[in-house]
Amino acid sequence: MVKIDEGTIQKFKGSLRGELIRPGDAGYDDARKVWNGMIDKRPALIARCTGVADVIEAINFARSNNLLVAVRGGGHNVAGNAVCDGGIVIDLSRMKGIWVDPITRTARAQAGLVWGDFNHETQAFGLVTNGGYVSTTGIAGLTLGGGIGWVMRKYGLTCDSLLSVDVVTADGRFLTASKTENADLFWGLRGGGGNFGIVTSFEYQLHPLGPMVLAGLVVHPAKKAKEVLKFYREYVATVPDELGSMIFLRTAPKVPFLPEHIHGTHVVAIAVCYAGPIEEGERIVLPLREFGPPLADTIGPMSYKVFHRMFDLDAPPGRLVYFKSGYLANLSDDAIDALIAHAWSTRSPLSFTILPHLGGALSRVDEDETSFGDRYGQHAILINAVWTEPQESDEHIEWAREFFASTEPFSTGGVYVNFLGIEGEKRIMAAYGGEKYERLAALKNKYDPTNFFSLNQNIKPRK
Template identity: 50%
Template sequence: MVTANLEETTVESFSDQLHGDVLRPGDAGYDDARTVWNAMIDKEPALIARCTGSADVIAAANFARDLDLPLAVKGGGHNVAGDAVCDNGLVIDLSPMNAVRVDPEAQIARVQAGATMADLDHETQAFGLATTGGIVSPTGVAGLTLGGGLGRLDRKFGLAIDNLLSADVVTAEGDLVHASESENPDLFWGLRGGGGNFGVVTSFEFQLHEVGPDVLTGRVIHPVEAAPDVLRFYRDFMTDAPDAVQCYAAFTQVPPLPEFPEPLHGQTVLVLIPFYAGDIENGRAALQPLREVGDPIADTVQPQPYTVSQRSSDDIYQEGHRNYWKSHNLEGLSDEAIETMVEHATPIPSPFTTVFLEWMEGAISRIDPDATAFPHRDAALSFTVAPKWTDPERDDELIGWAQSFHEAMAPHATDSVYANYLSRDESERVRAAYGENYDRLVEVKNEWDPENVFRMNQNIEPTG
């Protein structure tokens, strides 16, 4: 319940400072604005400031700091931990700030912090350009980038943060500063993987690359009985694959969607999702081994617009599901790890649930681990158990399943994890998410947010 005791005149004075709306419980739009992708999150902020620009963000940050209100920042609201909203505090809602401006000659995009991947891809693809971003189109560019930014283009062009040129940031003191390699470089280092710990980023500047308009991608679906052999081939293939090749592997229960043959609905299957960032004919040759292994049930790999490929997982990661994720980084994919995955993934316990592998290496691995706050440059894969369900009575069952699966994979994992995949009950793993970069991140936190105003995140606590 909302318990903040804010005087009417105080709220009115704050509202007068903003071009955007200030929403309170009971106002039209309040419930929509406090709703995030993970349906397990049901927070009731005292106020939601729907900001239209940096001036609004400055006013909101000052207001929260001066009244010592809990402060959360919402971009796309797609984070599984639900950090975009808070109880009894102020939410800075950046979603009205969704403009994307592309300079096609310089191949640079300037992106406001409320933009989603759909917004970014739509504007950049008008010029045959793209940069690494998430694989679900409603994902917010800001949250994804600040945590590191895995995506279909990461093996060829690096993570989202590896393509970040600069950022505008509202600090805990209410100042607007610019961060880049040459200006506030310590802050820029921390933003590239350190999450929202240091301020509110209001805009990003990204390097773009020539991609599309068509790419070669799709799904190759295998019966679960074939999973051990297929995953061993996948491991051997991806170990030596060219950077232009990305391929996800996922166990899932085939959802009742029109794109899948009806006889498959409800079955547990292994899906390979190959992707080639480059010439289509070169891609056919590069991906052919992934299409020939085993005896697949279905193969939908074909040329398609990059923007379509970026929306291809939207139905699986749709809103309205309860979500709980557990994740590890892996140094490799041993036979024993494969056996463990098959054992625990069979059967998948609910529609839309996935257990997925994302291959890293490539361009990701060619950057020094201390060059950015994201430290996991030597990880070969990210492994994630991601149950989805709608009935709250299944919470204990499916959370327990994910935790058990995660624990079983621990002997095959590193001691690290991708920060964006941490769930809301994993604060003890924040240090593991930042590894050897954690102490330096504390120093950046001490400089830019010593009072921990920005703590509704995978929090790096200051020492001051």
């Protein structure tokens, strides 16, 4: 930890409109917590910024005093890079402004928002931007990593709807980046994460959807998993872009939207959200509802906001979480066998595996348009090891690693950067591919040559 004299800290505190929180202050322990309970770090300073001026002050202070910097938006990322030991957390979580223009179908949103906040405002006008799978995810991290979610097949990745950003760079400069202004930086920020600066606000294109959508899930017993997954493979090969879907392999949680008699049983579930007219959606999902028949069927018209919150109960803050992830070229018979062999072998009823269906609009964006990596996998796989007792960590991490290893023969070799933990440079390179990684490294040299922003899925500047 760098030693800074008290007078310097007090001067910095006085320069902020927001709070400066230190060890021993009321609220310090809450302020340093992030979503993943595995992360237990103790920063020397937490600057809770209220606007761009505070962000500039915090960056300049950190640079002048050689402090390690962590940047917090929603604090939801599994790797825990939103907090650090001994350095400063530049905390954007109080920056929650959002302005919606229903005429131009655009929104300007500050970086502290989570998707539930965002949806609350845009859905008042029946508008949406693709926003991940749970409402508690921060808009900043999701967007900067690309952004997969329920309506990506219809409207593309979150970063595909990005029109411009405001960003503060490592030298304290405030820039706007778009396709016409600082276009190289704009390219890098659409997939390259937090490597190039602190984005303070995002301008999005919005799209018509809601406030009611056809959504929900069908649930089958795990013993029928092979038949269900083979059916699903054929089914999604023919569905339109409007249908977003995802497989869950897990123990059925105790949540209100599932019947009590299946709580605690091993299940395979298919969740869907239809981004189009409800009547047309009912026709599209009918084969899915008729197959089986399922143990439970919750598909029906519902508020998009309600659906987007549906899985929040299953991902509360504070649990211990470890991810392994990749892309599957397809759901081959051998891949299905590997999934079935491992998905329910964990001792933790909280662990689960998801397989989001990709394709559609996200696969039709030109590969060079953004820095986001592989757009051509058919399914992502995310193995979530989740538990509550720290002494069990090794066991659950090993389950996730062994499970992931069994799926690698069916992988494209790529990985979604927002699903990465602390896994090293090779895995980061796999998220982008060699050519894009080199282009991102050149941008790093231009905008952050000292690697001031290093707590991220780090792209190191070239020496």
